[in-house]
Structure formats: C-alpha cells, structure tokens
Amino acid sequence: MSDDGADSGESGDAPSDGVPAADAVLDDLFATIESRKRELPEDSYTASLFAHEKGENAVLEKIGEESTEAILAAKDDDLEELTYESADLVYHLLVLLSMKDLDLADLRGELRDRF
Numbered sequence: 721m722s723d724d725g726a727d728s729g730e731s732g733d734a735p736s737d738g739v740p741a742a743d744a745v746l747d748d749l750f751a752t753i754e755s756r757k758r759e760l761p762e763d764s765y766t767a768s769l770f771a772h773e774k775g776e777n778a779v780l781e782k783i784g785e786e787s788t789e790a791i792l793a794a795k796d797d798d799l800e801e802l803t804y805e806s807a808d809l810v811y812h813l814l815v816l817l818s819m820k821d822l823d824l825a826d827l828r829g830e831l832r833d834r835f
C-alpha cells in the first residue's frame with residue numbers, strides 16, 4: 721500500500737481537520753504506522769514498539785494483554801470497555817502486521833477468500 725498521506729488524513733475522503741473519515745480510518749492508521757516504522761520519531765509510542773529492546777516480543781506481549789482485557793470486558797458485558805480494548809487490540813495487530821512486512825491488503829485478501 722502507499723505510504724503517502726500518513727498522519728495527514730489524505731485518504732481522499734477525509735474531512736479538512738485531518739481526522740480520517742470512519743470508512744478510511746484503518747487505511748489511515750496503517751499508513752501512520754508505516755510512517756512511524758520508517759521515520760522512528762522519538763515521541764511516538766508506535767516508533768517505540770518498532771525500536772523496542774525486546775524486539776517483536778514487545779508488541780506480542782501487548783497483544784496478549786489487550787486480548788485478555790477484551791475478554792474480561794466481554795465477560796462483564798461492559799460494551800464501552802470492550803470497544804476500547806478492541807481498538808487497542810486492532811491497533812497492536814496492525815503494528816504486528818507492519819513489523820512482519822504484511823499489510824491491510826494481505827488481511828483483506830485473507831478475509832475475502834473466506835466468503
């Protein structure tokens with residue numbers, strides 16, 4: 721996928737305030753993650769995952785934690801918390817895909833092939 725437009729809401733249908741439209745948010749988030757991987761800015765949490773001394777274990781641990789938190793929220797029927805933890809989980813999964821040089825096209829292709 722293209723790395724252009726990372727962080728600037730340039731997916732074509734973004735509002736002028738730079739926040740991506742809901743249907744573009746995964747693409748814009750992934751473009752931002754790819755940009756952080758490339759540029760490694762010091763103040764970026766995403767960049768800290770790519771540069772972490774634990775290597776990929778840092779993001780794998782976060783995926784484990786966020787999965788557990790999502791499960792606990794579901795067991796509690798706490799839908800707001802489930803949504804919040806699911807967003808944390810998806811974000812960290814996208815970081816993992818990027819770390820492994822996969823992208824949203826790979827994920828979309830796999831899901832589409834299951835229809």
Ligand SMILES: N=c1c2ncn([C@@H]3O[C@H](COP(=O)(O)OP(=O)(O)OP(=O)(O)O)[C@@H](O)[C@H]3O)c2ncn1[C@@H]1O[C@H](COP(=O)(O)O)[C@@H](O)[C@H]1O
Nearest residue numbers: 749752753756763764765766767782785789807808811812
């Ligand atoms: N979507 C996310 C995102 N989701 C989660 N996180 C971070 O993931 C970390 C999760 O930590 P924790 O497990 O402690 O979760 P918590 O929410 O703090 O607390 P609990 O889940 O334990 O209740 C926090 O530091 C969050 O800030 C994210 N950090 C960044 N992004 C996106 O990435 C973009 C770039 O961010 P930077 O790399 O920081 O510039 C941002 O603009 C966002 O769009």
